[in-house]
Amino acid sequence: MxxxxxxxxxxxxxxxxxxxxxxxxxxxxxxxxxxxxAPTASEHLITMRVETSGGYAQITYKDATGKLLEAETVSTPWERSAVNPSGTQVYLTAANPTGSGSIQCALKLDRKEWKTDKAQFPDDSVACGGIVP
The missing domain is CATH 1.20.5 (Single alpha-helices involved in coiled-coils or other helix-helix interfaces)
Structure with a gap:
């Protein structure tokens, strides 16, 4: 060659x-x-988010396995994501222990806003929940 x-x-x-x-x-x-x-049509990405003006919150939520996580104090903004099958009940509650300011929770379904709740002092708690379609 x-x-x-x-x-x-x-x-x-x-x-x-x-x-x-x-x-x-x-x-x-x-x-x-x-x-x-992306997850299959029978599964959806759920993102839970909590924001407060005080920097922390007490939260309770049901995770992707269905386990209830009780009264955990977290720094905010706080966020968790998990893939959930259709028909799963998801919920998140959050309380603002500072006694002032604002708090809000949000659930996103496949990265799109799905459920929200907001509160301003003297209201100090919010809840977001639903059944994954």
Whole structure:
């Protein structure tokens, strides 16, 4: 094999590898754009969020396993996400122990606002809940 033939074959291999890398990048981009890695239709991503003006809250919520988590004090903003099957009951309650300011809770369903509640002192608690469609 002459040196020019070997160089030509190397160039051809490099171009083929480059084309394969570009194809993989395009396919990965399409997978992200069309949300191929999203939960199935029978599962939904639920995000729970609590915000207060006082910097912390007492929360109670039901997690993705159905376990009730009681009166936990957390720094705010606080957020948790989990994939839940359709038909799952989810809820979140939050109280503002500072005795002033505001508090709000929110549930997002597949990254879109689903349930919200807000309160301003003297009201000091909020609740968000629903059944995952």
């Amino acid at each position: 002459s040196p020019s033939t070997a160089a030509s074959k190397r160039s051809q291999i490099v171009l083929q590898v480059l084309a394969l890398v570009v194809l993989c990048a395009v396919l990965a981009g399409l997978a992200v754009v069309f949300d191929i890695f």
